[in-house]
Amino acid sequence: MSALYEKIGGQATLDKIVADLHKRIQADSSVNTFFAKTDMAKQRGHFVAFVAQLLEGPKQYAGRPMDKTHTGMNIQPQHFDVVAKHLSDAMAANGVSADDISAAMARVSNVKAAILNK
Numbered sequence: 001m002s003a004l005y006e007k008i009g010g011q012a013t014l015d016k017i018v019a020d021l022h023k024r025i026q027a028d029s030s031v032n033t034f035f036a037k038t039d040m041a042k043q044r045g046h047f048v049a050f051v052a053q054l055l056e057g058p059k060q061y062a063g064r065p066m067d068k069t070h071t072g073m074n075i076q077p078q079h080f081d082v083v084a085k086h087l088s089d090a091m092a093a094n095g096v097s098a099d100d101i102s103a104a105m106a107r108v109s110n111v112k113a114a115i116l117n118k
């Protein structure tokens, strides 16, 4: 079990963070068009599993790799930054400390290259 995954409150907190993140994304016209045809309930499950794994929690992500998932979307750095900011705000809103948010976001930035310009 990872210190970080446990520290932020484990699965229960992560579920809340990702639900909150999706609300923020859907309310933001600079990124919500990307998700127009997405089944958000299904995507939420995948995202929770992926982020749990990223934080060294249980290995349960069984979705597609990041480059394949985002193929054809032509995601630009500004889109990535908007989604990353919503994720960081969602963590803060759910009681994650500033230090833990920084550590989590450093891991999220590791997947940036796999997601951009695909």
Ligand code: HEM
Binding pocket: 031, 034, 035, 037, 038, 039, 043, 046, 047, 050, 062, 063, 064, 069, 070, 073, 075, 079, 080, 081, 083, 084, 108, 111, 115
């Ligand atoms: C912040 C880092 C990001 C991570 C860790 C991430 C992770 C994921 C994961 C795990 C999935 C589900 C994969 C699957 O269904 O097999 C997914 C799907 C998706 N992502 Fe990302 N993503 C990120 C950033 C973004 C950004 C910036 C955008 C666009 C602004 C985006 C757009 C999408 C869309 C539209 C889908 C759904 C595809 C579909 O409907 O099948 N993602 N992402």
